[in-house]
Amino acid sequence: MKKSRFNIVWLLLACIGCNKSTSTGPKMVWNGNVVAFAPVAVSKSATKRVFAHILPWFETPLTNGGSWGEHWTGTAPNGQPLDNPNSGQIASHYYPSIRPYASSDTNVIDYQLMLMKLSGIDGVFIDWPGTVSNADLPKNLANSNVIISRLARAGLKFAVVYEDQNLKGLTNPIAQAQADMSYLQTNYFSNPNYEQISGSPLLLDFGPQTLTTASDWTSAFSGLSPKPAFFTLQNQSSEAGSNAVGEFTWVEQDTITQTKSFYSNGYSGIKIADAYPGYNSIYAEEQAGAGPTWVVTPSVSIFQKTLALALQQPGNYIQLVTWNDYGEGTMIEPTTQFQYNFLTILQQQLGVQSLSVSDLQAVQKLYTTRVNNILPNYNASNLAELDQVYYYMASLQMDSAKALLNNF
Numbered sequence: 001m002k003k004s005r006f007n008i009v010w011l012l013l014a015c016i017g018c019n020k021s022t023s024t025g026p027k028m029v030w031n032g033n034v035v036a037f038a039p040v041a042v043s044k045s046a047t048k049r050v051f052a053h054i055l056p057w058f059e060t061p062l063t064n065g066g067s068w069g070e071h072w073t074g075t076a077p078n079g080q081p082l083d084n085p086n087s088g089q090i091a092s093h094y095y096p097s098i099r100p101y102a103s104s105d106t107n108v109i110d111y112q113l114m115l116m117k118l119s120g121i122d123g124v125f126i127d128w129p130g131t132v133s134n135a136d137l138p139k140n141l142a143n144s145n146v147i148i149s150r151l152a153r154a155g156l157k158f159a160v161v162y163e164d165q166n167l168k169g170l171t172n173p174i175a176q177a178q179a180d181m182s183y184l185q186t187n188y189f190s191n192p193n194y195e196q197i198s199g200s201p202l203l204l205d206f207g208p209q210t211l212t213t214a215s216d217w218t219s220a221f222s223g224l225s226p227k228p229a230f231f232t233l234q235n236q237s238s239e240a241g242s243n244a245v246g247e248f249t250w251v252e253q254d255t256i257t258q259t260k261s262f263y264s265n266g267y268s269g270i271k272i273a274d275a276y277p278g279y280n281s282i283y284a285e286e287q288a289g290a291g292p293t294w295v296v297t298p299s300v301s302i303f304q305k306t307l308a309l310a311l312q313q314p315g316n317y318i319q320l321v322t323w324n325d326y327g328e329g330t331m332i333e334p335t336t337q338f339q340y341n342f343l344t345i346l347q348q349q350l351g352v353q354s355l356s357v358s359d360l361q362a363v364q365k366l367y368t369t370r371v372n373n374i375l376p377n378y379n380a381s382n383l384a385e386l387d388q389v390y391y392y393m394a395s396l397q398m399d400s401a402k403a404l405l406n407n408f
Contacts, residue, residue: 028403032381034388037395039155044120045351048273049195049316052116052323052332053161054124056103056143057136060085063102069136071327072100074286082286091282092326094298097334098367103143106150107374111367112323112333113147113154114393118359119343120350123157123195125204125319130180132166151193154394159195159202160184165209173210177220185224196229197245197270203228204248204272207236214241229270234262237269246270251279251321251330253294256305263313273310276321277303277342280329298329300341307349320346334364355398362402366390369408382408 059069073081074091083089085100101108116124126144129137151158162180167173188194189201196202211217217240221227230244231237237244246269252258255278263271278298296302310318322330332342340360347355366389373382385404392401 025399025406026403027406028400030385030388030404030407032384034384035391036153037391037397039117039153039394040396041155042117042120042355042396043353045353046120046311046349048311048318049122050120050318050320050346050350051123051125051157051159051195052121052320053127053325054112054147054323055127055325056147057127057140058101058103058143058324059136059139060100060102060105063104063139068100069102074282074327090326091286093280093282093329094326094331094338095336096324096326096331097336097339097364103140104146106146107367107370109147109150110154110390111363113150113156114363114366114390115333115343115360116323117154117156117394118352118355118363119346120352121156121320121346123151123159123193124323125159125161127163127206128160129163130166130176131183132170132176132180134166137166145187148188148191148193153390157193157195158188158191159204160188161204161206164205164207164211167210174216174219177211177216178223181220181224189224189228198229200226200229202231204231205240206233208232208239212239214239214243217241217243231270231272235267237267244269246272248272248317248319249274251276251296253279253292253296255279255296255302256309259306259309263309270317271313271315272317272319273313273315274319274321275303275307275310276330277332277338278329282327282329298338300338300345303332303342304345304349307345311349334360354396358402359393359398362398362405363393365405365408366393366401369405 057071061067068085072085072090073083075081083091090100126147128144129140131141148158167176170176194201211220221243230240231246231248232240232244234247234249237247247267249259249262278296280295280298281292284293320332324331324333334340340357343360344357366386370383370386373379389401389404
C-alpha cells in the first residue's frame, strides 16, 4: 500500500462541522453542577476479559519542546524527520480520526478510554518502558502514568507489558529490572484498577529479549510480594522458567495460521489470545533495515476472523493488538481509513448490549467540542458542562449524554 499523505486542506475540511450534533434528539437544560457519576460496567454476552494494547509514546509540539515526536514523524538514517504532521504527513499508512495527538493529553485519553469502554473493552495493557532514563523513555513512563490516572473515571482496568529490551546495553540489567519491578509494586500493583489473576498482579513481557534465563527473572522478582502472574511471548516462557505462568501471542506474517498453531500447541500454561486487523509497517519504508518488510494488509475481515477465533479459546483473556501502533499499522482506534469499523465489530462479537456506532460518534464529538472550548478561547462553563457529558457516558446514561451534548 502506498503511504497516505494528507495536506493542510484536508485538515481544514476535517474541522468543518466538527461541532455538529451526532443526533437530532432533544437538548437538555443543565443546572451548572457537575455530578461525578460512578462508572457502570458495559453489559455484554462475552465473558472473556478483553484488553487493548496501548502505546504511550506519542508527542506533539506542545508536549515535546516545540517539535513533533519521532513516532509521528519517523526518522531517516541521519536522524532527520521524514514527515511533517503540520501538513498532515505522518509516519504511518494510516491517519487518526482526531489527527496526531499527545499520549499525555487528558482529552485524548478520555476519548480513547471511553471508546474502549463503549466497545466492550475491559481495560488496557500498557506498553511500559520501565524507569530507564534513555531517549524518550522517561516521557513514555510519564504518559503511562497519566493514562493510568484516568482509568478509574471510566471504570477500566490495566496491566503492564514490560519492555525488557530497554535493559539492553546497561551495565547491570538485573539491578535495573529490580528497580523497575519495585516501581511497579509501589505504584501500580496495589492500584484497585490493576488486573489480578488469583491474587497476583498480571504482568506481560514483550520477549524476553534481555533477561533470557530463569535465574534472571527470579532475581528480577526477588523483591516482589506476591510474585506476578507472568506471561512471555509465545514459545518463550522457557526463558523465564517457573516464573512464567503463561504466554501471549502476537501478529505474525502467516497471521491466522500462526495464531491457530499457538492455540493448538502442547503448552500447558495459561494462554492469552489475541485479535488484530493486520500488519503494515512504515519502518522499513522510512528507513532500510528498520523492521520486517512483510505486509498483512489490515482489514475488517482479518479482525473479525481473529476475534472470533480468540473468543473460541478456553482462556479468559484476549489482547487486542493494538489500539494505536500507527508505525506498524495494527491500530484499531478510529482512523480516516477505517472509521469505527473495528470498534463496531467488537460491539457485535462481544455481544455489547444497548450500544452502537452512534454512541462512539458521540464520544468523538465530546472530544472535538472539548478541544474547541480550550483553543483558541477557553470557556470554563462549557468545559464543566462537557465534563458532565463525560460522566453521563461513563455511567452509561447515553441519552442524557447526547441530549446535553446537543447544546453545542
